[in-house]
Amino acid sequence: MLTIRAATESDIPLILDFIRALAEYEREPQAAVATAEDLRRDGFASNPKFRCVIAEWEGRPAGFAFYFYNYSTWQGRPGLYLEDLFVKPEFRGKGIGKALLLYLAKTAVAEGCGRFQWQVLDWNTSAIDFYKSLGAKTLNEWLTMRVEGEALERMAAMAK
Amino acid sequence: MLTIRAATESDIPLILDFIRALAEYEREPQAAVATAEDLRRDGFASNPKFRCVIAEWEGRPAGFAFYFYNYSTWQGRPGLYLEDLFVKPEFRGKGIGKALLLYLAKTAVAEGCGRFQWQVLDWNTSAIDFYKSLGAKTLNEWLTMRVEGEALERMAAMAK
Numbered sequence: 562m563l564t565i566r567a568a569t570e571s572d573i574p575l576i577l578d579f580i581r582a583l584a585e586y587e588r589e590p591q592a593a594v595a596t597a598e599d600l601r602r603d604g605f606a607s608n609p610k611f612r613c614v615i616a617e618w619e620g621r622p623a624g625f626a627f628y629f630y631n632y633s634t635w636q637g638r639p640g641l642y643l644e645d646l647f648v649k650p651e652f653r654g655k656g657i658g659k660a661l662l663l664y665l666a667k668t669a670v671a672e673g674c675g676r677f678q679w680q681v682l683d684w685n686t687s688a689i690d691f692y693k694s695l696g697a698k699t700l701n702e703w704l705t706m707r708v709e710g711e712a713l714e715r716m717a718a719m720a721k
Numbered sequence: 722m723l724t725i726r727a728a729t730e731s732d733i734p735l736i737l738d739f740i741r742a743l744a745e746y747e748r749e750p751q752a753a754v755a756t757a758e759d760l761r762r763d764g765f766a767s768n769p770k771f772r773c774v775i776a777e778w779e780g781r782p783a784g785f786a787f788y789f790y791n792y793s794t795w796q797g798r799p800g801l802y803l804e805d806l807f808v809k810p811e812f813r814g815k816g817i818g819k820a821l822l823l824y825l826a827k828t829a830v831a832e833g834c835g836r837f838q839w840q841v842l843d844w845n846t847s848a849i850d851f852y853k854s855l856g857a858k859t860l861n862e863w864l865t866m867r868v869e870g871e872a873l874e875r876m877a878a879m880a881k
Contacts, residue, residue: 580794595797603792603799608768610799611792632763632771632789634740634805637755639763639770645794666868666876676869677876683864695879696872700865704843708826709836712856716826716837719855 563657565664568613568625570605573597576613579625583647614664616648616657624648626661633675640676641669662695680705723817725824728773728785730765733757736773739785743807774824776808776817784808786821793835800836801829822855840865 568576577597584593603610616624627645632638643665648657669677681688689699708716728736737757744753763770776784787805792798803825808817829837841848849859868876 584795589795593795595794599797603797610790627792627794629792630770630789631791631802632787632804634755634787635744635749635753637759637763642791644792660881663876663880666873667880670873670877675873676867677873678865678867680863680865682862684862689864689866692866695868696876697866697868698872700867702842702844703840703865704849705838705840705860705863705865706849706852706857707836707838707860708855708857712858713826713830713835713837716823716856717830720823720827721820 564617573600579647623652624657636675638675641674643679724777733760739807783812784817796835798835801834803839
């Protein structure tokens with residue numbers, strides 16, 4: 562039996578476990594440096610910077626989705642952006658990932674968002690096919706650019 | 722002489738002009754349906770969903786940058802996400818686009834953001850080379866997925 566619910570502050574250790582498990586899966590465990598205090602400050606105080614939902618299978622935490630809002634200048638409304646989706650290996654094959662995606666689509670519509678968006682690794686064709694079966698399209702032409710760390714510091718120092 | 726300043730509510734007509742000019746440039750003018758009321762409600766009331774800065778050349782509006790915040794579950798902090806950057810054709814070649822990017826990099830660092838990110842069309846190699854010269858990297862493996870319109874309604878209706 563599956564239930565999906567909004568995360569609360571008491572779920573922070575669980576959320577960190579999911580974040581770290583996903584970083585392990587992506588083979589960058591050392592990159593997940595977020596702390597409980599980071600998540601408390603940014604997600605469970607006033608003006609939260611993200612939202613999180615927990616999936617439970619027969620009362621046991623099985624997966625999570627971590628999201629926030631972007632904004633479409635064309636539509637003049639926010640969109641829902643899914644940053645992380647993870648289901649523990651022992652709970653896979655039960656439709657929990659799909660249920661989380663549908664839950665977020667419903668949330669997006671209920672909140673007046675014009676779009677629901679996320680990113681996927683381009684070699685993960687089985688995931689891409691699955692997302693397409695749910696109605697998603699790939700934005701093939703758009704390439705993401707990122708500046709971080711020392712490069713960001715250097716760029717900031719160049720500003721007048 | 723170039724100045725960059727935060728947009729205020731009285732800039733809404735100007736921001737709409739920039740948004741529509743960018744949509745024209747991308748050959749989708751009909752897609753930019755955002756209204757002044759949309760931008761007022763979402764950007765200039767409490768808890769703004771986006772930020773906007775205006776570049777002025779000798780006191781005349783020359784360009785803009787439109788951004789909001791995403792969130793890194795690995796870093797445990799927000800990032801600055803640039804949605805739109807536009808310089809009017811008659812003001813190009815003066816370094817205004819670069820000045821806007823540097824201004825946002827400085828803003829990102831000042832606000833404790835761990836990353837500064839945006840997207841570019843993959844065939845726009847001159848823009849990509851320029852961004853790389855500023856320290857940006859391309860996230861080549863990441864593909865963006867999107868659900869919107871009727872597909873989003875259908876997906877939402879499938880949720881339990």
